[in-house]
Each structure stands twice: as C-alpha cells, then as structure tokens.
Amino acid sequence: MIKVTNLKKSFGDLEVLKGINAHIKEREVVVVIGPSGSGKSTFLRCLNLLEDFDEGDIIIDGFHLKDKNTNINKVREEVGMVFQRFNLFPHMTVLDNITLAPVKVRKWTLEKAKETALELLKKVGLQDKANVYPDSLSGGQAQRVAIARALAMGPKVMLFDEPTSALDPEMVGEVLSVMKQLANEGMTMVVVTHEMGFAREVGDRVLFMDGGYIVEEGAPSDIFDNPQHERTKSFLSKVL
Amino acid sequence: MDFRFDIIQEYAPFFLKGLGITIFVSIISIVVGSILGLAIGLGKMSTNRLIRFPFEWYVNFFRGTPLLVQMLLVHFGLMPIFFAQPSATVSLAVSLSLNSAAYVAEIFRAGIQSIDKGQMEAARSLGMTHTQAMRYIILPQALKRMIPPFANEFIVLIKDSSLGAVIAAPELMYWGRAAQGQYYRVWEPYLTVALIYLILTLSLSKLLNYLERKYSNQ
Numbered sequence: 298m299i300k301v302t303n304l305k306k307s308f309g310d311l312e313v314l315k316g317i318n319a320h321i322k323e324r325e326v327v328v329v330i331g332p333s334g335s336g337k338s339t340f341l342r343c344l345n346l347l348e349d350f351d352e353g354d355i356i357i358d359g360f361h362l363k364d365k366n367t368n369i370n371k372v373r374e375e376v377g378m379v380f381q382r383f384n385l386f387p388h389m390t391v392l393d394n395i396t397l398a399p400v401k402v403r404k405w406t407l408e409k410a411k412e413t414a415l416e417l418l419k420k421v422g423l424q425d426k427a428n429v430y431p432d433s434l435s436g437g438q439a440q441r442v443a444i445a446r447a448l449a450m451g452p453k454v455m456l457f458d459e460p461t462s463a464l465d466p467e468m469v470g471e472v473l474s475v476m477k478q479l480a481n482e483g484m485t486m487v488v489v490t491h492e493m494g495f496a497r498e499v500g501d502r503v504l505f506m507d508g509g510y511i512v513e514e515g516a517p518s519d520i521f522d523n524p525q526h527e528r529t530k531s532f533l534s535k536v537l
Numbered sequence: 538m539d540f541r542f543d544i545i546q547e548y549a550p551f552f553l554k555g556l557g558i559t560i561f562v563s564i565i566s567i568v569v570g571s572i573l574g575l576a577i578g579l580g581k582m583s584t585n586r587l588i589r590f591p592f593e594w595y596v597n598f599f600r601g602t603p604l605l606v607q608m609l610l611v612h613f614g615l616m617p618i619f620f621a622q623p624s625a626t627v628s629l630a631v632s633l634s635l636n637s638a639a640y641v642a643e644i645f646r647a648g649i650q651s652i653d654k655g656q657m658e659a660a661r662s663l664g665m666t667h668t669q670a671m672r673y674i675i676l677p678q679a680l681k682r683m684i685p686p687f688a689n690e691f692i693v694l695i696k697d698s699s700l701g702a703v704i705a706a707p708e709l710m711y712w713g714r715a716a717q718g719q720y721y722r723v724w725e726p727y728l729t730v731a732l733i734y735l736i737l738t739l740s741l742s743k744l745l746n747y748l749e750r751k752y753s754n755q
Contacts, residue, residue, distance in 0.1 A: 397663075450664060
C-alpha cells in the first residue's frame with residue numbers, strides 16, 4: 298500500500314529525515330512513536346506531500362510521489378489526514394465541512410454527499426451536530442468531525458498526526474475509540490501518537506523514530522516489552 | 538464675529554455638485570483600486586521572486602510617496618500622453634485608484650496570511666486544488682477579516698479626494714476654495730465643506746459597522 302525508500306528531508310540546514318525505509322501493507326495499523334523532534338510528524342506529512350521531500354521515493358497506492366507527473370491531488374483523494382489541531386473550517390457547518398470535498402473534488406451530488414456525511418456523523422456519534430458551527434464543539438467532538446470529514450472522501454489510507462495531543466484528557470477516549478473502530482473495519486492507518494496504550498492495543502506494528510531514523514520497529518508486544526535499542530529503552534522508560 | 542450664511546446659500550448648488558463628483562470619483566476609485574489591488578496582492582504573494590518584484594515595488598512606490606505628488610505626475614505627466622486635454626476629474630480618479638490599489642493589496646495580503654496555515658493544509662489534504670482551497674476555505678474567512686481595514690481605506694480615500702482641488706477637479710473641496718477665493722472668507726466655506734465630509738465619512742463608517750456585525754454572525 299505504502300512503500301517508503303530512503304526518504305530524506307531537510308529544513309534549511311537541519312536534516313529532519315535521514316533515510317527512512319518503511320513498508321505499510323493494506324489493512325495494517327502502523328503506529329509511529331518517538332520523542333518530539335524525532336521527525337515523526339514530518340515523515341507523516343511527507344506521505345501526502347504536505348511536506349516536499351528531498352531524496353528517496355514514496356509509492357502510495359501505485360502513485361510515485363517523486364514523479365513530477367503524479368497529480369498530487371489525486372493521491373490526496375485516497376489519503377485522508379487528521380490533524381492535531383482539527384483544522385475544521387470555521388465558516389461552515391459541520392455538515393458542510395464534511396460534504397465540501399466530496400462535492401467539489403469527487404463531484405458527487407449534494408444529496409449523496411449529505412447522505413454519506415450523516416452516516417459518518419452517526420458512526421462517530423455526532424448525528425445531532427450536523428447543523429452547528431465548529432466553534433460550538435468540544436475538542437473531542439471537533440476531532441471526531443475531522444475524522445468523519447476525512448472519511449467522507451472514501452480514502453484508502455488514513456494518516457493521523459497526533460490526533461489526541463490537543464485534547465483535554467477526558468476527551469481522548471472518545472477519539473481513540475473512533476479510531477479503534479476504524480482499525481477494526483480494516484482501514485489502513487498510520488498514526489503518530491503519544492498514546493502508548495492505543496499503540497499497544499490497536500497497532501499491528503510500531504515504528505520507533507529518533508533523530509531522523511527509524512531506530513526500531515516490530516510488533517507492539519516486542520517493542521514495549523522487549524525493546525532492543527538503548528534509545529528505545531530510554532524513551533519508553535520515560536513515557537510508560 | 539458675523540457668520541455669513543448667504544455665502545453658503547449661494548454656493549449650496551456648487552457644493553452639492555462637488556459632493557456628487559466626490560462621491561462618484563471615490564466609488565469609482567475604490568472599485569478600480571480593489572480590483573487592481575486584488576491582482577497586486579496576489580502577485581505580491583507569489584513564491585517566484587521575479588514575479589513578486591514588480592508588485593512589491595508598485596506597493597512601495599504608491600505607499601511611500603505623497604498622493605499629491607502622484608496626482609501631479611498623473612495629471613501633468615501621464616494623462617497628456619493619452620489625451621490632448623486631460624480632464625482633472627479623470628486624473629483624480631486614476632491617481633486615487635492607483636494609490637488605493639497599493640493599500641488594498643496590502644489589506645488583501647494581510648487578510649489571507651492571517652488565516653491559519655492548517656486551513657490550507659486541511660483543504661489540500663482532502664484533494665482540493667490550491668484554487669479550490671482559496672475559493673472555498675481561505676477567501677471567505679479572509680474577506681470577513683478584511684472588512685474593517687477596507688472600510689478604513691475607503692474613508693481615507695474619500696478624504697484624500699479633496700486633493701483634487703489642487704489640479705482643479707471640481708469636487709467638493711474645489712468649490713470650497715472657490716467660495717473662499719471669491720469672498721475672502723475662511724470659516725463659512727471651509728467649515729461647510731468639512732461638515733459635509735464628516736457626514737459622508739461618519740455615515741459610511743456606520744454602514745460598514747452594520748455590515749461587519751451582520752457578517753460576523755455567520
């Protein structure tokens with residue numbers, strides 16, 4: 298589904314990604330953990346070209362991202378993204394937030410888009426919020442709407458960039474449970490998170506990143522219970 | 538001190554005519570200035586330095602030099618190239634348009650750049666093109682934020698149009714000066730003219746306040 302080879306990326310003089318190799322299979326849930334500044338968010342943002350990369354290649358759903366002829370908008374139609382700060386459109390109702398892209402990008406009729414949107418809102422438990430504006434939602438509700446908005450495009454992959462980091466603690470659970478449900482339905486997911494419980498329970502594979510490299514990867518039980526590298530051990534001892 | 542209302546009375550039809558030209562020129566200039574300003578603002582935001590360069594210098598020039606100088610250049614330098622007998626009113630409208638375009642460009646740019654980067658990222662991550670994201674996500678939010686500075690610019694423009702008196706464009710201030718010249722009286726014509734400008738700008742700011750409130754309620 299996603300194949301990353303020797304991915305390198307610098308911001309000015311600072312090399313953030315120093316050669317990332319990863320292979321993410323269909324229906325797999327890959328959780329990326331690591332200290333801040335390790336490059337994990339940058340790695341995720343490279344997967345839908347919100348950040349351009351300098352070297353290497355990413356093949357996603359058959360599209361070569363390095364190839365200048367690849368229509369990046371077509372790729373993004375298949376790759377949903379959920380942001381730390383939700384990024385809902387404040388001038389539109391929840392329903393319009395969700396229907397906009399399917400109507401304008403996928404060229405669906407408004408009726409079809411609305412129908413899908415209401416189903417998705419039901420799925421995330423917010424069918425009663427269809428006609429309110431985002432500023433009246435709590436953080437947890439906003440993030441669930443953001444997930445519904447990304448799902449409305451019918452993506453093949455979902456990217457989550459620290460989806461619970463901006464939430465009050467009591468709202469983390471509701472967002473994680475939506476993500477868990479999504480994983481159970483077989484969605485291919487790449488999740489950058491600090492929620493180690495979620496990584497262990499839902500992740501099929503965990504990537505530990507530090508200093509621009511993937512230092513260690515493996516099944517959650519291997520990484521959490523039996524880490525091999527010093528850096529993994531020291532990181533986990535601080536967060537667990 | 539006696540206040541000669543008869544002067545005001547005598548000049549009332551001229552003040553009215555001048556007011557008409559002031560309003561007309563101001564509206565034309567803010568419309569043309571906005572369209573030009575939009576294009577210049579977009580040009581200034583280009584990522585290509587070579588494209589950005591002329592737009593940046595347009596703004597630098599028109600914001601960094603006095604409007605009076607620009608007006609004299611337009612009326613006595615630029616317009617005679619195209620017209621044998623340049624109309625002062627046209628010169629006034631042209632210079633006001635060019636000048637306000639520079640300010641509108643900055644208002645426009647600031648409005649767009651004030652929108653959180655995450656909005657563009659969210660829109661693009663859903664597969665929208667840059668143009669679609671601008672049209673459906675960025676501009677609707679930016680335009681709302683642009684209303685107050687834009688209103689301000691319009692008010693400044695109305696007052697600046699009084700400089701047209703210098704090149705004898707028959708707007709409101711021109712007739713004020715004419716009355717002053719005829720009777721050698723200062724207070725009557727100039728206070729009257731000031732009052733008319735004040736009514737004009739105050740009612741405009743009331744109207745724009747109302748619009749602003751209306752649109753901020755979604």
